[in-house]
Amino acid sequence: xxxxxxxxxxxxxxxxxxxxxxxxxxxxxxxxxxxxxxxxxxxxxxxxxxxxxxxxxxxxxxxxxxxxxxxxxxxxxxxxxxxxxxxxxxxxxxxxxxxxxxxxxxxxxxxxxxxxxxxxxxxxxxxxxxxxxxxxxxxxxxxxxxxxxxxxxxxxxxxxxxxxxxxxxxxxxxxxxxxxxxxxxxxxxxxxxxxxxxxxxxxxxxxxxxxxxxxxxxxxxxxxxxxxxxxxxxxxxxxxxxxxxxxxxxxxxxxxxxxxxxxxxxxxxxxxxxxxxxxxxxxxxxxxxxxxxxxxxxxxxxxxxxxxxxxxxx
Amino acid sequence: xxxxxxxxxxxxxxxxxxxxxxxxxxxxxxxxxxxxxxxxxxxxxxxxxxxxxxxxxxxxxxxxxxxxxxxxxxxxxxxxxxxxxxxxxxxxxxxxxxxxx
Numbered sequence: 220x221x222x223x224x225x226x227x228x229x230x231x232x233x234x235x236x237x238x239x240x241x242x243x244x245x246x247x248x249x250x251x252x253x254x255x256x257x258x259x260x261x262x263x264x265x266x267x268x269x270x271x272x273x274x275x276x277x278x279x280x281x282x283x284x285x286x287x288x289x290x291x292x293x294x295x296x297x298x299x300x301x302x303x304x305x306x307x308x309x310x311x312x313x314x315x316x317x318x319x320x321x322x323x324x325x326x327x328x329x330x331x332x333x334x335x336x337x338x339x340x341x342x343x344x345x346x347x348x349x350x351x352x353x354x355x356x357x358x359x360x361x362x363x364x365x366x367x368x369x370x371x372x373x374x375x376x377x378x379x380x381x382x383x384x385x386x387x388x389x390x391x392x393x394x395x396x397x398x399x400x401x402x403x404x405x406x407x408x409x410x411x412x413x414x415x416x417x418x419x420x421x422x423x424x425x426x427x428x429x430x431x432x433x434x435x436x437x438x439x440x441x442x443x444x445x446x447x448x449x450x451x452x453x454x455x456x457x458x459x460x461x462x463x464x465x466x467x468x469x470x471x472x473x474x475x476x477x478x479x480x481x482x483x484x485x486x487x488x489x490x491x492x493x494x495x496x497x498x499x500x501x502x503x504x505x506x507x508x509x510x511x512x513x514x515x516x517x518x519x520x521x522x523x524x525x526x527x528x529x530x531x532x533x
Numbered sequence: 534x535x536x537x538x539x540x541x542x543x544x545x546x547x548x549x550x551x552x553x554x555x556x557x558x559x560x561x562x563x564x565x566x567x568x569x570x571x572x573x574x575x576x577x578x579x580x581x582x583x584x585x586x587x588x589x590x591x592x593x594x595x596x597x598x599x600x601x602x603x604x605x606x607x608x609x610x611x612x613x614x615x616x617x618x619x620x621x622x623x624x625x626x627x628x629x630x631x632x633x634x
Binding site: 245248249253255257366391392397400403404405420434436489 | 546625
């Protein structure tokens with residue numbers, strides 16, 4: 220079991236006052252709240268802060284915790300000495316509130332007794348909690364629809380009444396035409412209920428993997444297509460990639476860089492919605508490497524007088 | 534024998550998902566009064582002529598669930614939740630635009 224440095228988690232000195240603890244907790248909770256924060260590992264940090272506050276806000280628990288001394292470091296291997304909590308009144312009191320489902324083994328072994336004991340003595344019925352998770356899928360899976368196996372970490376209560384985390388594997392269908400930010404609700408796939416009550420639901424929020432070629436904006440798929448100046452000037456029919464495979468795209472004569480062409484229905488389409496692929500032209504000018512190539516450019520300058528900066532004159 | 538995999542089909546929650554007041558209460562684990570208060574605060578906007586015939590979209594489900602967590606975890610009151618949700622939407626849009634650059 221790893222030692223948890225609750226003071227470090229909240230960023231406060233060991234002699235912090237109860238008010239300072241409360242303020243520090245609120246600040247950390249706001250910063251790492253999973254609905255608000257985009258910080259890496261925000262959810263874990265939010266839970267750690269909740270656990271730290273659960274202990275430090277309660278003077279009895281805090282005094283007991285402080286007895287271990289200040290020499291322990293976060294993550295260090297730790298076993299509590301026998302009867303370490305003798306003389307404190309929280310034994311068996313369990314949690315005072317909050318979402319205790321995900322507290323650490325460290326917390327569980329020190330303060331977690333009793334809670335589930337209480338559950339066993341009462342006839343306790345409660346619907347399971349909903350679980351929320353994010354899944355990151357390739358764009359192609361959203362385009363075609365896919366089947367995915369995902370593994371979630373969820374808390375389970377073992378026979379001693381201790382809460383542990385265990386992996387939970389699910390096979391889910393990714394519906395065709397799902398877009399970033401949409402959620403899939405899987406009924407009854409959340410955490411199990413108590414006393415024969417139904418399980419909660421699982422909500423999966425979809426995010427897309429970074430793609431080398433494409434990026435999605437809602438249902439539309441964007442691609443930048445490099446073309447030569449003569450393809451732009453004269454027009455051309457080019458082969459372009461889409462999520463559904465290659466298609467032919469006609470470039471009209473006189474196309475300028477930045478022009479957007481639409482391939483209808485080549486975006487993320489579902490039963491009721493159509494997305495397009497938007498192709499943005501990017502004119503790439505070849506470097507003149509030989510004398511002959513340079514003279515070609517000079518001939519163009521002579522034969523095609525043209526001032527692209529006419530709009531800049533004041 | 535090979536393992537038989539059962540793939541679960543979920544329901545996509547989007548602008549077109551429709552749910553009634555009762556569905557919304559059940560999905561979010563709250564009483565109807567709470568939903569009424571959230572409607573009054575402008576956190577969610579129902580469609581339909583009267584509260585008996587209200588229906589909500591999949592977006593409302595997410596907003597209610599987020600508001601409940603903000604209330605529970607950060608002790609944000611309802612006007613605060615409404616503000617936070619609007620700012621989060623705006624932030625999301627700005628992040629999306631920044632990614633497109």
